[in-house]
Amino acid sequence: MHCSSPKMVCETKIVADEHDAIPGTKKDSMMVSSSHMWGPSSASTALNPVEDRDMKKDVVFIREFERGDHVEVRRIFNEGITERIPNTVFRGLRQQPKTQFLYALLTLMCFVVTKSFALTCCAPFILMGARYYYSRKVILGYLDCALHTDMADIEAYYMKPTGSCFWVAMLEGRVVGIVAAQGREEDNTVELRRMSVDARYRGKGIAKSLGRRVLEFAVRNNYAAVVLGTTAVKMAAHKLYESLGFRRTARSDDYRLPGMSRTPLERLFFQIRHSRYRLQLREE
Ligand SMILES: CC(C)(COP(=O)(O)OP(=O)(O)OC[C@H]1O[C@@H](n2cnc3c(N)ncnc32)[C@H](O)[C@@H]1OP(=O)(O)O)[C@@H](O)C(=O)NCCC(=O)NCCS
Numbered sequence: 001m002h003c004s005s006p007k008m009v010c011e012t013k014i015v016a017d018e019h020d021a022i023p024g025t026k027k028d029s030m031m032v033s034s035s036h037m038w039g040p041s042s043a044s045t046a047l048n049p050v051e052d053r054d055m056k057k058d059v060v061f062i063r064e065f066e067r068g069d070h071v072e073v074r075r076i077f078n079e080g081i082t083e084r085i086p087n088t089v090f091r092g093l094r095q096q097p098k099t100q101f102l103y104a105l106l107t108l109m110c111f112v113v114t115k116s117f118a119l120t121c122c123a124p125f126i127l128m129g130a131r132y133y134y135s136r137k138v139i140l141g142y143l144d145c146a147l148h149t150d151m152a153d154i155e156a157y158y159m160k161p162t163g164s165c166f167w168v169a170m171l172e173g174r175v176v177g178i179v180a181a182q183g184r185e186e187d188n189t190v191e192l193r194r195m196s197v198d199a200r201y202r203g204k205g206i207a208k209s210l211g212r213r214v215l216e217f218a219v220r221n222n223y224a225a226v227v228l229g230t231t232a233v234k235m236a237a238h239k240l241y242e243s244l245g246f247r248r249t250a251r252s253d254d255y256r257l258p259g260m261s262r263t264p265l266e267r268l269f270f271q272i273r274h275s276r277y278r279l280q281l282r283e284e
Helices: 049-058 067-082 084-094 097-114 117-147 154-159 206-220 235-243 264-269
Strands: 013-016 059-064 164-171 174-184 189-197 225-230 247-252 274-280
Touching: 059 206, 067 084, 067 117, 067 154, 067 164, 067 174, 067 189, 084 117, 097 117, 117 264, 154 164, 154 174, 164 189, 164 206, 174 206, 189 206, 206 225, 206 235, 225 235
Parallel strands: 013 059, 189 225
Antiparallel strands: 059 164, 164 174, 174 189, 225 274, 247 274
16 A cells, blocks of 8 residues: 555555445446556555554545435535635635726725725725625525535435446545546536545545546546536645646636526625636547
8 A cells, every 4th residue: 555645654544445346336347547647546555454454543545425424425515615705705806806906996986985084994894795795695505506406415416327426535434525426428528526625634635536536437437538617716626636637628707606696796796716627538
């Protein structure tokens, strides 16, 4: 067994689940070594049962979703989405020069109309407050939408259909990370979705191993490419996908999240950047 990242050596070891040893199952129908495409993969290392017993405490297992994981999976997903609210309000504004200009103009207009320094000094706080209100409303609306569609019934949505799957990363008997793969027959690609790691366990290579699991799944199932879309504001998600070999194929600064109403006020106080990534596995 070896670790994919030097920092994991003394912290956390990541190993494959038992399902890798069972050829012929729906999800692992082909055993194809593809590590050269995205670097060495500790997630595909075979597990020695004796070693397994001895190391269970500090080992991260990547395994397929089971019904009992539901509550923890929803918690990790929930936390991963809600932490985007402050990120979108403050960091997100740095990515929106037009909005910065508009807010400066509104503050100036406030002074011209009221001639009051006190009111003008309050204007940026009022604008940021409105930004927080609308970001919270839209992001919680998006979360609610997800929790009532695929995340409401992971078994039906990801585990039953051929070409889709959902994995969890387990540490000390608890779920610490999640990721889904959704096959798209129309263009022979698989979409990587719902990637999230419990905030207490980040920076240990868990997301990278979950990502590799999706790539291995795509190769085994003969998909031509893995694609994904992200509205993550922090660099971590973008660096993660780039480090796995993904390339950005499109970017939009005015993305419409599911559940948005697009009223003028919502458009003034909520904008989100959306990036699409693709990793080509083979030529079509
Ligand atoms: C993005 C996220 C999944 C990363 O999880 P993680 O387990 O901490 O990531 P890893 O430790 O596997 O790091 C993988 C790569 O990501 C990048 N990365 C991770 N954390 C980073 C950070 N804080 N800053 C910059 N890059 C970072 C690095 O390139 C790293 O590779 P390296 O260590 O070889 O340089 C995690 O921060 C998260 O769950 N965020 C909230 C939900 C989210 O935004 N999901 C993505 C939605 S598309």
